[in-house]
Amino acid sequence: MNTVDTLTQYAVQYGLQAAVALGILVAGSVGSRWAGNFAQQALEKQTLEPPVRLLLVRIVKIVVMLFTAMIALQTVGVPIAPLIAGVGVAGVGIGLALQGVLSNVMAGLSIIFSKPYKVGEHISLLGVHGDVVVIDIFTTTLMHADRSRVIIPNRKIVGEILHNFGAIRQVNLTIPVSHRTNIDEALAQVKDILQQHPKVLKDPAPGAGVSSLGESSIGISVAPWTAVGDYGSVQGELNKLILERFRARGIELPSSHHTVHLVNA
Structure with a gap:
């Protein structure tokens, strides 16, 4: 009977404390979610990078939950000071074990703030x-x-x-033409194509000029600017347009040829 009374006493005493602590944790969870949403709404009005906002919202939630956990532990009679000291010692070991993760976090913060x-x-x-x-x-x-x-x-x-x-990239093309080509005409056609192409930026101004003099060809350099997302498509489109325009205007492209000399033995 004494055992039953003792268990009943402990259940009444500590069961009530445990129930209160559990209620505090539930309230803390709801409060951390509410605080995170409030912080998110407030930070969206500021000119901050998305990762910075995410980090600050997480910090707010963690702080609220830690504060709630300390209150809950005190409710059930757990001394906080020795616990904090133990967490500090454990934190050192965890920090050593997670050096790679922590270095990523510090590097991430450096990237976010230095931009x-x-x-x-x-x-x-x-x-x-x-x-x-x-x-x-x-x-x-x-x-x-x-x-x-x-x-x-x-x-x-x-x-x-x-x-x-x-946000922009420079496309670099080299178009070979024959030595018999009227270079001024070829450059005029290339510049006209660049002027009319909708994905070629007007500022910075596109460039076109003679880039090389080879034995069998003259190289015309074409260097327009375009948005990063259009970089790949602009290369193919410009090559196609220049080829079609040169053919229509009779501008000759070089073709490889070999001269064979037959020597009578």
Whole structure:
């Protein structure tokens, strides 16, 4: 009977505390969600990068949940000071074990605040290139020209040489023509095509000129600017248009030929 009374006493005493602590945790979960939504709405009015807003919203939620957990632990009689000290010691070990993850986080914060590139820009680094589609705390995701995704850990990016093309790229074409070609006429036709093409930017102005003098041909360099998303299509379209225009105007393209000398033995 004494055992039953003792269990009943503990159940009444600690069961009530546990129920209160559980209620506090539930309220904290709801409160963290509400605080996160409120922070999200407030930060959307500010000129911040999406990863920065995401990070700040997560921090708000974590702080609310940690504060709620401390209150719940105190409710059930757990001393907080020794727990905090133990968490600090455990944090050191966890930090050593997660050096790679933490270095990615620090590199991600550096990228977010220093802004060496932004979403929508075309960059090249570490032997890969593509359009920036996502900048996260841990990684940066590029969209390659073949529509594959390249995911780069942020710690690999910081400290490396990075080529940022921005939102526009320069197309570089070399069109060979025969030595008998009227160069002024050929350049005039190329410039007219560049002027009329809807995807070729007017500013910066496209360039066209003689780039090389070969034994069998003269190289005409064509260097227009276009939006990053139009880079691939513009190359093919310009080659096709220039070829058709040259044929229509009688501008001769070089053809390889060999002269064979027969020597009488």
